[in-house]
Structure formats: C-alpha cells, structure tokens
Amino acid sequence: MNRVLVFDSGVGGLSIVNSIREQIPDTIVDYAADAGFFPYGLKSDEELQARLPKLCKALIEKAKPDIFVMACNTASTLSLASVREIVDIPVVGTVPAIKPAAEITQTGTIGVLATPGTIRRQYLDDLERQFAAHIKVVRHGTAGLVELAERHVRGEILSQDMFDNAISPLFSGAEGQNIDVVVLACTHFPLIRDQIQKACPAYVTKLIDSGDAIGRQVGRLLVREKSSKKSPDACVLLTGGRANRDAYFPVLEKFGYTRVETVDL
Incomplete structure (x- = not known):
C-alpha cells in the first residue's frame, strides 16, 4: 500500500491530509509537524533555507514515503526546489490558488490571505504575473490567524471578534471593497473556514484553497499498488520534544492518529 508523508x-x-484521504482512501497518510520551529511565517528566509532541506530529507528517510507533500505555503514558496534537488521521490508543493481565483472572480479583484512570509515572497509575485495580470490582487499577511487556527483546532473557545480583527485589514482599503474571492494561502486557514467566512463582508462569495488540487496531484503521481498485506498504521513525526507531543496529541487523535513520535531534528 502506498504511503504519503x-x-x-x-x-x-491536516487540512491537506483530509483532502488526500477523501480522494485516495486506499493510501496511508503519515504526517510530520515541525512544531519545535513553529511558526514559519515569522521566521527569516535565511533561517528557513538553512533548516528546511535537511529537515525534509531526514523526515523522508525516517518515514520512507512514496510521495512527500510540503503542505505549507511558506515552506513551499521558499524551499520547494531545494528539497526536490536532494530527495529521490516526488515532492508536491503547496501553491496559493491564484489561478483558479482569477478565473472565477466576477469583480476583477481577489484577496490573498496568507502569512507575512508568503506575502513578501517573489514566488507570489510570479504567480500573479503569470495568472492574474489582468485583475487586481489585494494581499494581507497575518501571523495571528495561524495562531488562532492552532488554538481553535486544539479546542480553545475563541470569540469571532478575534478572527474579525485578524482579517479586516484585507478589506480596509478602497480596493478591498471589490473583493469577491479570497484565496486561503495558508494550509491552516481551511481549518477555520467558517470563522473566516463570517469575518468576510457579504460581498465575498467564495473562499478558495489548494487542498483539492494537491489531492489530485498526489493521485496522479502515485503508482497504485494492490496488496493484501497488513500495513502499519499511519504515524506522526513531531519536533519539539515531549511537551509538544502532549500538546498536539488530542488534535492528532481527532484526525485518526494515535502513533505520535518525537524526533530530534
């Protein structure tokens, strides 16, 4: 049976895990979280460039997947090419859904909700030039929304005002009042889709993310194997030691993970 990390x-x-499971139910989906270095959106490019290729290679060597998915816009926009150069399996990155958003907007203005790291990267500029040169793109980078997503998934009760305050700058300018499609350019954000939708003005008709596209790409790349052999349960590799394991375990259990290992990377 195929394995995806x-x-x-x-x-x-975990929002990407859900998409892959829904589209390819006969595949084991392992998960790895660099909780010890979280959040990426506030780290410098230099810090991430020094860490990500070596970390991803080590995780792949440990988990031995058939395909590796970088389910992080910040990591993908910065280090996807570097990781592909040093591993010998397919690597699927996470690309902000600029193209489909530009195709469906009716007002000619889309919003991009991302981390500060993703917002400032050349990769996003290139996507806009390639797929959205004919429309207006309004960007907003928020690290606070990532933290809110983490807290929400862990079961904390958070007020809607907290989400409203994190998202409102996207719509504060004159151009923001024309946004009808918002790109969720961080994999954390689909986990709080309902709260984001409530925080958006009524004229926003669509929130769009990359989850389904990533699931389809993984499906295209996998060589399907039919096997009657019992495969090990999916597992999680987690940096940051036992304290992070204890903090994350209730969330991971909700997504069906009971094997959680800490790794010193």
Missing part, C-alpha cells in the same frame, strides 16, 4: 510547521497540513 504530509509536512507542515504545525497542524495546518
């Missing part, structure tokens, strides 16, 4: 800085990649 989904990687993120925290719990955000």
Whole structure:
C-alpha cells in the first residue's frame, strides 16, 4: 500500500491530509509537524533555507514515503526546489490558488490571505504575473490567524471578534471593497473556514484553497499498488520534544492518529 508523508510547521497540513484521504482512501497518510520551529511565517528566509532541506530529507528517510507533500505555503514558496534537488521521490508543493481565483472572480479583484512570509515572497509575485495580470490582487499577511487556527483546532473557545480583527485589514482599503474571492494561502486557514467566512463582508462569495488540487496531484503521481498485506498504521513525526507531543496529541487523535513520535531534528 502506498504511503504519503504530509509536512507542515504545525497542524495546518491536516487540512491537506483530509483532502488526500477523501480522494485516495486506499493510501496511508503519515504526517510530520515541525512544531519545535513553529511558526514559519515569522521566521527569516535565511533561517528557513538553512533548516528546511535537511529537515525534509531526514523526515523522508525516517518515514520512507512514496510521495512527500510540503503542505505549507511558506515552506513551499521558499524551499520547494531545494528539497526536490536532494530527495529521490516526488515532492508536491503547496501553491496559493491564484489561478483558479482569477478565473472565477466576477469583480476583477481577489484577496490573498496568507502569512507575512508568503506575502513578501517573489514566488507570489510570479504567480500573479503569470495568472492574474489582468485583475487586481489585494494581499494581507497575518501571523495571528495561524495562531488562532492552532488554538481553535486544539479546542480553545475563541470569540469571532478575534478572527474579525485578524482579517479586516484585507478589506480596509478602497480596493478591498471589490473583493469577491479570497484565496486561503495558508494550509491552516481551511481549518477555520467558517470563522473566516463570517469575518468576510457579504460581498465575498467564495473562499478558495489548494487542498483539492494537491489531492489530485498526489493521485496522479502515485503508482497504485494492490496488496493484501497488513500495513502499519499511519504515524506522526513531531519536533519539539515531549511537551509538544502532549500538546498536539488530542488534535492528532481527532484526525485518526494515535502513533505520535518525537524526533530530534
């Protein structure tokens, strides 16, 4: 049976896990979270460039997946090419859904909700030039929304005002009043889709993310294997020691993970 390893800085990649499971139910989906270095959105490019390729290679060597998914926009926009150069399996990155958003907007203005790291990267500029040169793109980078997503998934009760305050700058300017499609350019954000939708003005008709597209790409790349052999249960690899394991375990258990290992990477 095929194995896929989904990687993120925290719990955000669990939204990608759901998409892969729904589209390819006969595949084991392992998960890895760099909780010890979270959040990526506030780290410098230099810090991430120094860490990500070596970390991803070590995780792949330990989990031995058939495909590796970088379920993090910040990591993908910065280090996807570097990781692909040093591993010998397919690597699927997470690309902000600029293209489909540009195709469906009716007002000619889309919003991009991301981390500060993703917002400032050349990768996003290139996507806009390639797929959205004919429309207006309004960006907003928020690290606070990532933290809110983590807290929400862990079961904390959070007021809607907290989400409203994190998202409102996207719509504060004159151009923001024309946004009808919002790109959720962080894998954490689909986990709080309902709260984001409530925080958006009524004229926002669509929230769009990359989860389904990633699931389809993984399905295209997998060589399907039919096997009657019993495969090990899916597992989680977690950096940051036992304290992070204890903090994350209730969330991971909700997503069906009971094997959680800490790794010193």
